[in-house]
Amino acid sequence: MEFTPYMISIMVFSFLGISYFMGMLVHSAFMYEDKNNMKKDSRTGWVLCMVAGTGITGWMFYYGYYMNFVR
Numbered sequence: 001m002e003f004t005p006y007m008i009s010i011m012v013f014s015f016l017g018i019s020y021f022m023g024m025l026v027h028s029a030f031m032y033e034d035k036n037n038m039k040k041d042s043r044t045g046w047v048l049c050m051v052a053g054t055g056i057t058g059w060m061f062y063y064g065y066y067m068n069f070v071r
Contacts, residue, residue, distance in 0.1 A: 015061060023053025 027049035031040050038045050 015057060018060075019054040019057040020050070021053070022057050023050035026052045026056070 023046075027046065030049060030052075031038070031045050
């Protein structure tokens with residue numbers, strides 16, 4: 001078996017952790033500028049930043065997989 005359940009769980013938790021902290025980085029860069037229509041503690045801002053963090057991390061994981069295993 002190439003992938004063990006332990007390895008898959010480590011990858012999932014790593015992805016979620018990196019996504020969360022990437023979302024925090026996006027949030028700190030995006031929300032503390034002058035935004036006229038969005039407050040600093042808005043739920044919409046958090047959701048948008050966490051989705052952006054997940055997208056960035058997903059691209060990093062996919063690109064790393066592609067460069068190491070597919071190409």
